[in-house]
Amino acid sequence: MTPPQRRRRYPKEQPPSPPPPPGPGPGKQKNPERLFVVAGPDGGERDGDLDLVALIVARADPPPAATPEQSALLRLTTTPLSVAELSAYLNLPFSVITVLLTDMLAAGLVTARAPIVRQTVADRSILEAVMHGLQRL
Secondary structure, X not given: OOOOXXXXXXXXXXXXXXXXXXXXXXXXXXXXXXXXXXXXOOOOOOOOOOOOOOEEEEOOOOOOOOOHHHHHHHHHOOOOEEHHHHHHHHOOOHHXXXXXXXXXXXXXXXXXXXXXXXXXXXXXXXXXXXXHHHHHO
16 A cells, blocks of 8 residues: 655745747748758749659669759669658658659659559459369369
């Protein structure tokens, strides 16, 4: 059996807790202007139709003049990754990732392809072959 906890009859006044440090709230970027720096100026035509599920694969190693974000993208895409995964891994918005990837597509550093969609209905001849094989067992 545990003894009861003692309570003070006249509790000491606690000093007020310090206010939270000024800074970004939850879900806010520290420097929104940094995204413009990452994405670059909007001078060129960008006609890439990148979807959230488009798979990106690197074609080359990062060149010496690549930005840190481009180098990180090239290192991550040695195996196929979707645009949504890249956005999550780099903690950058989808719009910034698409701008970076369309520039890299134009430079020939990466390739983009649509995901492989499987057929919803299996081929009848394959199902019959499996059925006959199981019947022979």
